[in-house]
Amino acid sequence: MTGKLLSLAIWLPILAGLVVLATGGDKRANVARWLSLIGALAGFLVTIPLYTGFDMLNGGMQFVELKPWIESYNINYHLGVDGISMWFVLLNSFTTLMVVLAGWQVIEQRVGQYMAAFLIMSGLINGAFIAQDAILFYCFFEAMLIPMYLIIGIWGGPNRVYASIKFFLYTLLGSLLTLVAFIYLYYQADGSFAIADFARLPLGMTAQTLILVAFFFAFAVKVPMWPVHTWLPDAHVEAPTGGSMVLAAITLKLGAYGFLRFALPIVPDACRQYAWVFVLLSLIAVVYIGLVALVQTDMKKLVAYSSISHMGFVTLGFFMFAGGTQMNSFAVEGALIQMISHGFVSAAMFFCIGVMYDRVHSRKIADYGGVANKMPIFASFLMLFAMANSGLPGTSGFVGEFSVILGAVQVNFWYAVAGATTLIFGAAYTLWMYKRVIFGDVANEHVAELTDVNKREFLVLAVLAVTVLGMGLYPKLFTDVMHVSVNDLIWHVSQSKLH
Amino acid sequence: MTWTSLNASFATPEIFLLCAACAILLIDLFVSNAKRHITYVLTLAALAVTAYLLVTNYATQPQLAFNKMFVADPIASISKLGIVLGVALVLIYGRGYAAARGLFRGELFTLTLFALLGMMVMSSAVNFLSLYVGLELLSLSLYALVALRRESVQATEAAMKYFVLGALASGMLLYGMSMVYGATQSLDVTVIAHKIVSGEANRLLTVFGLVFIVTGIGFKVGAVPFHMWVPDVYEGSPTLIAQLIGSAPKLAAFAFIIRILAQGLEGFAFDWRGMLVVLAVLSLVIGNLTAIAQTNIKRMFAYSTISHMGFLLLGILVANPIGYSAAFFYAFTYVLTAAAGFGLVMLLSREGFEGDQIADFKGLAKRSPWFAGMMLLVMFSMAGIPVFVGFFAKLAVLKAIVNLGMVWLAVVAVAMSLVGAFYYLRVVKVMYFDEPTDNTPIVAAADARIVLSLNCLLLLGMGLAPNWLLAKLAEAVQYSLLPL
Numbered sequence: 001m002t003g004k005l006l007s008l009a010i011w012l013p014i015l016a017g018l019v020v021l022a023t024g025g026d027k028r029a030n031v032a033r034w035l036s037l038i039g040a041l042a043g044f045l046v047t048i049p050l051y052t053g054f055d056m057l058n059g060g061m062q063f064v065e066l067k068p069w070i071e072s073y074n075i076n077y078h079l080g081v082d083g084i085s086m087w088f089v090l091l092n093s094f095t096t097l098m099v100v101l102a103g104w105q106v107i108e109q110r111v112g113q114y115m116a117a118f119l120i121m122s123g124l125i126n127g128a129f130i131a132q133d134a135i136l137f138y139c140f141f142e143a144m145l146i147p148m149y150l151i152i153g154i155w156g157g158p159n160r161v162y163a164s165i166k167f168f169l170y171t172l173l174g175s176l177l178t179l180v181a182f183i184y185l186y187y188q189a190d191g192s193f194a195i196a197d198f199a200r201l202p203l204g205m206t207a208q209t210l211i212l213v214a215f216f217f218a219f220a221v222k223v224p225m226w227p228v229h230t231w232l233p234d235a236h237v238e239a240p241t242g243g244s245m246v247l248a249a250i251t252l253k254l255g256a257y258g259f260l261r262f263a264l265p266i267v268p269d270a271c272r273q274y275a276w277v278f279v280l281l282s283l284i285a286v287v288y289i290g291l292v293a294l295v296q297t298d299m300k301k302l303v304a305y306s307s308i309s310h311m312g313f314v315t316l317g318f319f320m321f322a323g324g325t326q327m328n329s330f331a332v333e334g335a336l337i338q339m340i341s342h343g344f345v346s347a348a349m350f351f352c353i354g355v356m357y358d359r360v361h362s363r364k365i366a367d368y369g370g371v372a373n374k375m376p377i378f379a380s381f382l383m384l385f386a387m388a389n390s391g392l393p394g395t396s397g398f399v400g401e402f403s404v405i406l407g408a409v410q411v412n413f414w415y416a417v418a419g420a421t422t423l424i425f426g427a428a429y430t431l432w433m434y435k436r437v438i439f440g441d442v443a444n445e446h447v448a449e450l451t452d453v454n455k456r457e458f459l460v461l462a463v464l465a466v467t468v469l470g471m472g473l474y475p476k477l478f479t480d481v482m483h484v485s486v487n488d489l490i491w492h493v494s495q496s497k498l499h
Numbered sequence: 500m501t502w503t504s505l506n507a508s509f510a511t512p513e514i515f516l517l518c519a520a521c522a523i524l525l526i527d528l529f530v531s532n533a534k535r536h537i538t539y540v541l542t543l544a545a546l547a548v549t550a551y552l553l554v555t556n557y558a559t560q561p562q563l564a565f566n567k568m569f570v571a572d573p574i575a576s577i578s579k580l581g582i583v584l585g586v587a588l589v590l591i592y593g594r595g596y597a598a599a600r601g602l603f604r605g606e607l608f609t610l611t612l613f614a615l616l617g618m619m620v621m622s623s624a625v626n627f628l629s630l631y632v633g634l635e636l637l638s639l640s641l642y643a644l645v646a647l648r649r650e651s652v653q654a655t656e657a658a659m660k661y662f663v664l665g666a667l668a669s670g671m672l673l674y675g676m677s678m679v680y681g682a683t684q685s686l687d688v689t690v691i692a693h694k695i696v697s698g699e700a701n702r703l704l705t706v707f708g709l710v711f712i713v714t715g716i717g718f719k720v721g722a723v724p725f726h727m728w729v730p731d732v733y734e735g736s737p738t739l740i741a742q743l744i745g746s747a748p749k750l751a752a753f754a755f756i757i758r759i760l761a762q763g764l765e766g767f768a769f770d771w772r773g774m775l776v777v778l779a780v781l782s783l784v785i786g787n788l789t790a791i792a793q794t795n796i797k798r799m800f801a802y803s804t805i806s807h808m809g810f811l812l813l814g815i816l817v818a819n820p821i822g823y824s825a826a827f828f829y830a831f832t833y834v835l836t837a838a839a840g841f842g843l844v845m846l847l848s849r850e851g852f853e854g855d856q857i858a859d860f861k862g863l864a865k866r867s868p869w870f871a872g873m874m875l876l877v878m879f880s881m882a883g884i885p886v887f888v889g890f891f892a893k894l895a896v897l898k899a900i901v902n903l904g905m906v907w908l909a910v911v912a913v914a915m916s917l918v919g920a921f922y923y924l925r926v927v928k929v930m931y932f933d934e935p936t937d938n939t940p941i942v943a944a945a946d947a948r949i950v951l952s953l954n955c956l957l958l959l960g961m962g963l964a965p966n967w968l969l970a971k972l973a974e975a976v977q978y979s980l981l982p983l
Contacts, residue, residue, distance in 0.1 A: 069966070070891075070966040138885065139885035139886045142884055142890075143884065143886055146875075149927070150927075154931055154932060160932065164928070165924055165925075169917060169920060169921060169924075172884075172917055176913035176916060177910070180897065180913055184906060186901075
């Protein structure tokens with residue numbers, strides 16, 4: 001069985017999704033719900049052995065599966081995880097479980113299709129994290145746009161059509177250029193699409209630069225980095241709660257993962273040369289988008305901008321080259337921790353907004369006030385997640401940001417200063433929103449009618465709270481596993497590929 | 500000359516089809532309107548036998564027949580199988596549509612069979628004369644088929660446009676062929692190729708003729724700037740005829756182009772590559788951009804066909820076996836994709852309702868989740884999103900282009916695919932995000948539903964396992980281009 005674990009992680013959720021889809025219309029909505037819960041749970045359970053059976057001393061790919069898929073083009077069904085990608089497979093399967101629970105009662109129309117879309121997407125996202133063949137990766141990377149497009153478009157808010165098409169086209173733009181880059185690399189690598197072969201390939205500076213531009217379009221749009229971030233607030237605001245959770249927790253990570261798996265190892269010299277561009281864009285995201293978040297009147301938009309700002313920290317960490325050559329291990333590991341932490345925290349934040357939205361049907365901060373009077377349990381949970389979002393020590397949000405800042409100090413003091421403003425802005429926009437929504441007197445009759453979280457919502461919030469706290473208090477659990485892989489990557493990137 | 504020296508056995512499928520078409524023409528005279536389905540069944544049976552003969556007569560290497568007018572080779576065999584399949588799908592999807600509009604008549608079947616014969620001759624011809632005869636047999640049948648709905652002003656106008664522009668294109672093509680004949684003193688594709696390689700052909704004269712040949716081809720495949728007839732003909736003709744024009748002939752056109760440009764004029768590949776680059780880029784740009792503005796789905800398909808032909812030409816202009824097999828794969832899969840697209844339009848139609856506006860697809864996901872899902876497959880396959888077969892068709896072409904070193908062309912192609920994705924997405928949007936305005940149940944017959952579903956699922960299946968067809972077509976191209 002262990003030999004097929006990765007295949008299971010991909011195909012089990014997809015299969016479950018197809019079964020759920022086959023339950024038909026809303027007459028059997030409860031069957032669809034329970035089937036999806038079983039499917040999501042099974043999907044999560046099969047990924048756990050990836051952690052328990054993981055060899056921490058091995059920086060290479062583990063649980064490898066390699067079968068020929070398209071022989072005439074030498075495209076293989078090549079799967080594997082290392083200490084970096086393993087976490088995202090777990091995170092994704094976990095988030096899917098949360099999403100199924102989050103949409104349990106809220107989604108009343110086309111329940112089967114809703115759940116099926118998330119399950120299928122979960123499998124496809126796992127595939128993208130696991131694939132070791134560029135075309136296989138591309139297939140998963142693109143195919144996941146289809147369920148996301150439908151999720152935003154069918155179950156989204158009033159402006160869903162615009163948001164869904166914008167989301168699709170933005171992401172497609174980048175990936176198509178990457179496809180051309182992959183084909184170019186295929187010929188350079190003497191007819192191989194294996195990512196590992198791309199990483200070994202010597203490349204001239206011009207080629208590296210052009211390939212980096214292609215990768216930049218694909219992955220920067222996904223992250224999203226300033227200035228190609230404008231699809232994200234639209235998509236987040238219009239998406240249903242589950243859609244926002246997956247988008248923030250997982251698909252954004254895929255962009256950052258793309259930089260780590262493709263851009264840095266394949267074109268290290270270009271990355272070094274243009275690291276300042278990435279640092280600059282990341283700092284703009286951290287500072288400027290942080291300020292933009294401050295003035296939002298819509299809670300979902302606020303969290304969406306805060307996601308962009310936090311992801312800026314991730315890219316900042318990746319492109320922190322000490323002395324212009326060596327990646328900084330503090331910064332890289334910090335960025336990875338930040339990715340995982342943001343996965344939990346942003347999913348939790350969006351879920352909390354969803355909880356309020358389901359009751360009041362408004363996302364405007366001005367429509368709330370004094371929620372704590374009516375929903376004390378909910379208010380305490382939201383307090384924890386708001387603190388994590390602003391990077392309070394003891395929560396998962398602190399660990400990543402602190403490491404990245406630590407790394408930045410070693411590289412350039414002013415990078416660190418600019419990056420550290422996130423601790424101020426993050427606290428400002430999150431806590432200010434918290435204050436306006438939760439504290440004070442009961443603002444209007446809608447808030448007066450609020451009821452506290454039910455068992456299902458409590459379960460989701462509790463699980464997320466435990467993870468956020470656990471990760472903040474004992475991050476070693478996460479860093480130990482990625483340590484060897486990160487060091488291998490850093491060593492690889494430090495080698496020049498120029499002739 | 501004796502019968503045996505003709506090697507007529509290599510043309511068994513064509514000979515059978517000709518006899519069958521004549522027989523059906525005669526039998527139909529004695530069939531009353533109420534029993535017209537007899538003709539229908541006979542026609543399908545003729546297609547089935549032709550397909551069977553094609554499989555049993557599969558040529559693994561080039562075999563000449565009819566005094567070097569005709570060749571049986573793997574490209575021809577596979578193209579013809581795809582063409583027969585494409586025509587069969589027209590008849591299966593279009594039966595209910597034709598019956599509801601009084602088009603279920605003998606002419607429909609016999610003209611379709613003659614069009615099919617024309618396409619088969621085009622695929623196998625290796626002489627300018629036989630190439631031209633095949634092309635005209637196809638074109639004349641199609642002109643008549645477009646005008647099948649005599650009382651419709653739109654159909655008559657479409658047929659007139661198609662005929663006038665088609666005749667002009669044929670004239671161009673013939674003029675070009677005559678120039679090449681003047682330069683090489685031969686109409687035989689292989690002799691022409693030989694004369695060009697040995698330097699006996701007058702370069703100026705041949706390239707002058709080449710310009711006209713490429714223009715003629717451009718007209719026939721509907722490449723920009725010779726595309727004006729395509730949208731009007733698609734929109735004006737009955738949907739099943741639009742399917743007939745929009746699917747199988749693309750494969751015949753591929754074979755036709757291979758015979759003339761790759762086998763005959765490969766010595767001047769450098770010259771025709773430049774011309775095809777212009778046609779391909781213009782087709783991709785104009786086709787995709789104009790498709791955005793369409794509200795009629797048949798017109799949208801027309802502009803999308805134009806852009807797909809741009810992709811097909813991209814494969815051909817690579818001018819090596821990698822490019823030809825990529826274009827072959829593109830054409831083959833496009834036949835199936837286009838057939839499914841038109842089939843779904845006809846599925847929505849009923850008596851007195853064409854269902855050819857994009858708005859007619861509103862809320863299809865609620866009216867019929869299954870067929871909305873099928874249309875979704877077709878749209879994403881046309882847009883080239885993995886893991887549908889359309890993606891691998893585009894991948895094959897892009898790969899060939901990059902191999903040639905023309906990365907900029909690949910970038911143009913993907914940029915235009917992005918534009919293309921927009922209008923395909925809009926159809927999905929209409930089906931899934933909008934509320935239905937029309938709740939009439941879908942009335943299509945069971946056979947059309949089943950075959951259509953299989954056709955759509957095949958687009959996904961071939962995307963999951965494209966290797967067999969890719970390898971088969973690459974091998975076919977390799978063996979077909981062996982020197983005769």
